[in-house]
Amino acid sequence: MMLSINIQNYLDNLTFLSLFIGMLAYWTSVSFTSLKSGAKVGFISVCIANLAIFTNLGSRWLENGYFPLSNLYESLLFFTWGITAITVIIERNISISLIGAVTSPLSLFVIGFATLSLPEGMQKAAPLVPALKSNWLMMHVSIMMLSYSTLITGSLLSILFLVLTLGKNVSLQGSSLGGTNLQQVDTRNMSMAVLEGTIPNKTKLGSSDSLSLLETLDNLSYRIIGLGFPLLTTGIIAGAVWANEAWGAYWSWDPKETWALITWFVFAAYLHARITKSWQGKRPAILASIGFVVVWICYLGVNFLGKGLHSYGWIA
CATH class of the missing domain: 1.20.120 (Four Helix Bundle (Hemerythrin (Met), subunit A))
Structure with a gap:
């Protein structure tokens, strides 16, 4: 030991x-x-x-x-x-x-x-406490944690996008559906230009062989969140099945379950805006930034309250 x-x-x-x-x-x-x-x-x-x-x-x-x-x-x-x-x-x-x-x-x-x-x-x-002695432990919890990691990373890139474009009127003209290929590009000069505020107040960034830093961040954020959302959906469904097996009900409106549902709606709204309304740039980035806060509340905030069916194994 x-x-x-x-x-x-x-x-x-x-x-x-x-x-x-x-x-x-x-x-x-x-x-x-x-x-x-x-x-x-x-x-x-x-x-x-x-x-x-x-x-x-x-x-x-x-x-x-x-x-x-x-x-x-x-x-x-x-x-x-x-x-x-x-x-x-x-x-x-x-x-x-x-x-x-x-x-x-x-x-x-x-x-x-x-x-x-x-x-x-x-x-x-x-x-393990009795409720955790199940094969669902690996499937449900691991998928949920991977979804948190993925959504947090994608949202963090959106926050970075908002920081870099603060005070700038940036209009992106790439594909909201992620159709533009991400290539190996050296964006150090572009990143320094944005950090130093040397880009114009109104910048239009069209598709090209070498994506700009801002286009790349916007596209990466969308793709990463697009990966995390189905993971979150799968994790919630697996949790519901496990809850029915352990507690006799698929959904109990436990604080953890409620915030997981709120998280799902926030990122569903983000993806809906990207796909159906072709939103790019600051507006979806703001939605993703809200999701960044919501994920942290769902992951840690609820558990630190020490209430609900999901408190075991977290709070001493």
Whole structure:
């Protein structure tokens, strides 16, 4: 047991250090365009953090015999693993250091909260309560956590879009349906231009072989949220089936269930606006930013109240 605790502490420290180095490297890459190695160091650091989290969760799974999503500490690890995995996938296909620059601080904060703020007793694995002794634990909780990671990342990119276009009247002319191909482009110069406010107050960005930074952020946000929404839908349905098996009712209007439904409606409105009204740019980004707050309330806010059927395994 002592060996296991030591391994967990080592992996936690490695994850925190890797994310910290990655954050500094990404920020350096964004601030100093001449230092091209910054983004590479950031990417490698995030990969190491992702692997460390995977190893941590895998070791807990092998040691305890059940999927490691039974308490707040494990869920925060899985949540961060999802965010870092999405960051790695994006970075492998598109060279935009701004994405790692905004996801790495979030990942670092979550890991810091999980390892430094949570009591040691909440970080230890404990025997499952009867309601969690089900095969639905892996399916429902893992899918919900992946949906949270995906939706948070997509919403974070929308917030970044709003920050970069603050005070600018930007009109995008790409495809709201995500029909434009995302290619490997170097957007460092464009990102610095936006950060320094050197783009005109009214900018029209049309489709081209090399997408602009703003088009790419808008399109990426839409695609990532478009992936997270069906995950959320599947997770809610799986949860309803599990609830009927465990509590005898598919839906009990538990606070967690209610906020999951609110989250679903917010992102359904976002996707509806993108697909049917061909909204792009600031208006859907505002909707996604609202979703960013709603997901956090659904994920953590409700549980910290200590009320409802979903409070076990979260609040000591």
